[in-house]
Amino acid sequence: MPCFQFQLAHVDAGSAARRGRFQTPHGPVQTPAFMPVATQGSVKGLSIDQLRPTGSQMVLGNAYHLALRPGEKVVASLGGLHRFMGWDGPILTDSGGFQLYSLAKMTRIDEQQAVFRSHIDGRLLELSPERAVAIQERLGSDVAMVLDHVVALPNQPEVVRDATERTIRWAARCRAAARRADQALFGIVQGGLDVELRVSCARRLAELDFPGYAIGGLSVGEEPCQMYGVLDAVVPAMPADRPRYLMGVGRPADLLEAVGRGVDLFDCVMPTRCGRNALAFTDQGPRRIRNLQYQDDNRPLEEGCPCAACQRSRGYLRHLFMANEMLGPTLLSIHNVTYYQRLLAGAREAIVADRFEAYRLEKLRGWALGVGGQGMGVRE
Amino acid sequence: MPCFQFQLAHVDAGSAARRGRFQTPHGPVQTPAFMPVATQGSVKGLSIDQLRPTGSQMVLGNAYHLALRPGEKVVASLGGLHRFMGWDGPILTDSGGFQLYSLAKMTRIDEQQAVFRSHIDGRLLELSPERAVAIQERLGSDVAMVLDHVVALPNQPEVVRDATERTIRWAARCRAAARRADQALFGIVQGGLDVELRVSCARRLAELDFPGYAIGGLSVGEEPCQMYGVLDAVVPAMPADRPRYLMGVGRPADLLEAVGRGVDLFDCVMPTRCGRNALAFTDQGPRRIRNLQYQDDNRPLEEGCPCAACQRSRGYLRHLFMANEMLGPTLLSIHNVTYYQRLLAGAREAIVADRFEAYRLEKLRGWALGVGGQGMGVRE
Numbered sequence: 001m002p003c004f005q006f007q008l009a010h011v012d013a014g015s016a017a018r019r020g021r022f023q024t025p026h027g028p029v030q031t032p033a034f035m036p037v038a039t040q041g042s043v044k045g046l047s048i049d050q051l052r053p054t055g056s057q058m059v060l061g062n063a064y065h066l067a068l069r070p071g072e073k074v075v076a077s078l079g080g081l082h083r084f085m086g087w088d089g090p091i092l093t094d095s096g097g098f099q100l101y102s103l104a105k106m107t108r109i110d111e112q113q114a115v116f117r118s119h120i121d122g123r124l125l126e127l128s129p130e131r132a133v134a135i136q137e138r139l140g141s142d143v144a145m146v147l148d149h150v151v152a153l154p155n156q157p158e159v160v161r162d163a164t165e166r167t168i169r170w171a172a173r174c175r176a177a178a179r180r181a182d183q184a185l186f187g188i189v190q191g192g193l194d195v196e197l198r199v200s201c202a203r204r205l206a207e208l209d210f211p212g213y214a215i216g217g218l219s220v221g222e223e224p225c226q227m228y229g230v231l232d233a234v235v236p237a238m239p240a241d242r243p244r245y246l247m248g249v250g251r252p253a254d255l256l257e258a259v260g261r262g263v264d265l266f267d268c269v270m271p272t273r274c275g276r277n278a279l280a281f282t283d284q285g286p287r288r289i290r291n292l293q294y295q296d297d298n299r300p301l302e303e304g305c306p307c308a309a310c311q312r313s314r315g316y317l318r319h320l321f322m323a324n325e326m327l328g329p330t331l332l333s334i335h336n337v338t339y340y341q342r343l344l345a346g347a348r349e350a351i352v353a354d355r356f357e358a359y360r361l362e363k364l365r366g367w368a369l370g371v372g373g374q375g376m377g378v379r380e
Numbered sequence: 381m382p383c384f385q386f387q388l389a390h391v392d393a394g395s396a397a398r399r400g401r402f403q404t405p406h407g408p409v410q411t412p413a414f415m416p417v418a419t420q421g422s423v424k425g426l427s428i429d430q431l432r433p434t435g436s437q438m439v440l441g442n443a444y445h446l447a448l449r450p451g452e453k454v455v456a457s458l459g460g461l462h463r464f465m466g467w468d469g470p471i472l473t474d475s476g477g478f479q480l481y482s483l484a485k486m487t488r489i490d491e492q493q494a495v496f497r498s499h500i501d502g503r504l505l506e507l508s509p510e511r512a513v514a515i516q517e518r519l520g521s522d523v524a525m526v527l528d529h530v531v532a533l534p535n536q537p538e539v540v541r542d543a544t545e546r547t548i549r550w551a552a553r554c555r556a557a558a559r560r561a562d563q564a565l566f567g568i569v570q571g572g573l574d575v576e577l578r579v580s581c582a583r584r585l586a587e588l589d590f591p592g593y594a595i596g597g598l599s600v601g602e603e604p605c606q607m608y609g610v611l612d613a614v615v616p617a618m619p620a621d622r623p624r625y626l627m628g629v630g631r632p633a634d635l636l637e638a639v640g641r642g643v644d645l646f647d648c649v650m651p652t653r654c655g656r657n658a659l660a661f662t663d664q665g666p667r668r669i670r671n672l673q674y675q676d677d678n679r680p681l682e683e684g685c686p687c688a689a690c691q692r693s694r695g696y697l698r699h700l701f702m703a704n705e706m707l708g709p710t711l712l713s714i715h716n717v718t719y720y721q722r723l724l725a726g727a728r729e730a731i732v733a734d735r736f737e738a739y740r741l742e743k744l745r746g747w748a749l750g751v752g753g754q755g756m757g758v759r760e
Contacts, residue, residue, distance in 0.1 A: 042705045045706045050430075069699070069703055085696065298459070315454060323445075323449055325421075325422040326422075327422045327424075330710070
């Protein structure tokens with residue numbers, strides 16, 4: 001699959017952080033990279049003209065959401081997901097495994113498939129590994145994800161083990177069903193917080209020879225240190241010559257922790273969701289822009305930030321939220337996505353300079369001086 | 381007041397439509413012109429980067445709204461309204477007279493001032509002609525409006541007459557209170573649907589020698605033909621060498637009717653409000669984009685429209701609304717503001733070619749072939 005080549009350019013001297021380049025049919029992705037979430041074919045609040053200057057290279061769509069509404073056939077008839085949403089860069093689609101757990105109603109999973117009710121209108125629907133691949137092939141994303149079986153954490157060991165075994169069997173079925181040469185299919189490592197199970201899952205998926213591998217089922221309420229413990233164990237068990245994608249994570253600090261452990265790709269709704277809720281990320285920690293202290297503050301959210309929000313004053317941004325103007329959520333979402341992209345761009349520079357740990361600690365110090373409490377990573 | 385020169389370039393051979401140029405400290409406005417409404421310092425849903433390509437030359441702010449929130453002192457401390465919202469073109473602010481009628485609670489008006497309760501938090505507030513001028517001088521708009529006394533229509537003749545007389549006395553007080561040489565103050569002609577009262581009001585305001593004149597208190601529920609009747613009488617009574625501004629109007633057809641009668645400036649929330657409600661204006665009449673017929677329609681809203689919305693398919697725009705994505709309201713607002721600006725740009729071209737009536741009839745025919753029913757003009 002030469003159109004999905006992953007080239008490792010450099011590994012940081014003081015950590016496992018990697019600088020790479022992931023080639024896709026819609027262009028290259030310089031890694032480590034953060035993918036803004038366009039669940040329903042739109043990065044919430046941002047037009048494509050506003051998304052490009054954030055420095056985003058690849059965006060994430062969601063097969064569950066798009067299959068339910070407007071339907072993958074509609075997207076295909078409108079030219080596929082790239083043309084549909086007007087984004088000519090790379091797109092990764094999640095399969096819907098997470099949404100079967102988080103969003104769908106009355107989900108029942110057996111070996112053949114998941115049967116569930118739509119969260120929109122209660123329709124009874126089915127999602128099998130083969131159908132998850134077919135949906136994503138119709139959407140035409142550059143990277144599709146296998147259908148995984150996600151369970152709540154903490155959970156009984158046999159429930160986690162059973163779901164992980166099913167995830168591996170479903171991964172093989174997805175692999176067998178995939179037809180498009182211009183779409184890469186990534187495997188998803190599950191296993192909850194059981195590091196042995198995680199490592200075993202990673203090794204057995206590696207035997208299936210996927211062009212990339214994700215770590216799923218994290219950032220679902222566990223402590224950050226538990227997540228980092230899983231990464232410590234599982235990342236080294238994942239093929240070094242393939243991109244590694246940590247799904248649905250996370251806070252700025254989580255991204256740097258994971259980059260330092262050798263993760264290459266991320267997605268998270270945090271920058272846009274927090275932006276809609278008047279929380280702006282900065283190197284001094286997050287700012288709650290509704291706070292009265294910003295009322296007549298003439299400074300930008302962050303000095304030196306080139307985004308559209310930082311062309312305005314904090315006082316104006318606060319006013320937009322107090323006055324319920326849509327432009328407030330839009331501008332803070334632009335700022336936060338830009339913040340994440342600048343954070344990752346800085347990480348890429350630091351890796352090639354063999355100073356990633358120093359970079360991470362610089363950022364941590366800045367955040368610690370701020371008001372703290374960045375919240376947890378979440379998925380839509 | 382040389383920085384507010386109004387130059388008449390041409391009067392259409394077949395109508396009273398005028399092609400002019402209104403100079404302001406923040407640049408010229410080619411007339412006839414439409415001003416998008418930025419009531420609270422934001423054209424709802426649009427960033428400044430999205431507003432510029434619509435062809436908008438001048439925007440409208442509102443002294444009532446901005447004085448209540450965030451307060452004109454806050455706006456002044458953040459550099460004035462231009463810097464606050466990031467718009468370096470001309471800005472006109474309405475005085476708040478209309479909002480005392482439409483929005484404020486328990487408004488009592490006596491000769492000295494209006495006393496009312498804020499629609500936001502019920503605070504008891506006062507607005508006098510002098511204070512309306514002071515607010516607008518602090519905001520720093522290019523054009524300020526006098527404080528007028530707006531009454532509901534239909535109404536008893538003596539109520540309308542009394543409010544009109546007060547509007548004239550208040551106009552004189554505003555004129556006497558105005559201090560800024562870089563801000564033009566426009567008078568407002570009131571008089572309800574009583575054309576004699578309207579003409580008398582226009583003539584008496586003209587004696588006060590304002591640099592521009594508005595027609596207020598229309599588009600408040602009367603029939604379009606009643607409004608046109610008022611315009612037929614009152615526009616010729618307004619000084620020909622000053623810009624004429626029809627406040628809060630209106631539908632595309634209303635704009636062309638008024639241009640043909642010699643009106644130069646307009647503002648209305650219709651393009652953005654309709655856009656937020658999934659109604660798109662086109663030369664074939666309005667499209668309700670939620671309609672199922674657009675589900676897999678690959679065409680743009682309007683062929684040849686250069687706006688960001690028309691870079692996408694109708695099917696995608698429909699999807700955004702069905703999926704409650706903020707981008708839907710934003711894109712349709714961009715389209716509608718662009719539509720209004722293209723309509724007025726076409727009018728300006730038609731006037732200098734002495735074919736304004738032909739232009740108006742072409743547009744009317746196109747709209748009549750569509751689904752019709754463009755709704756009424758409204759103000760926020």
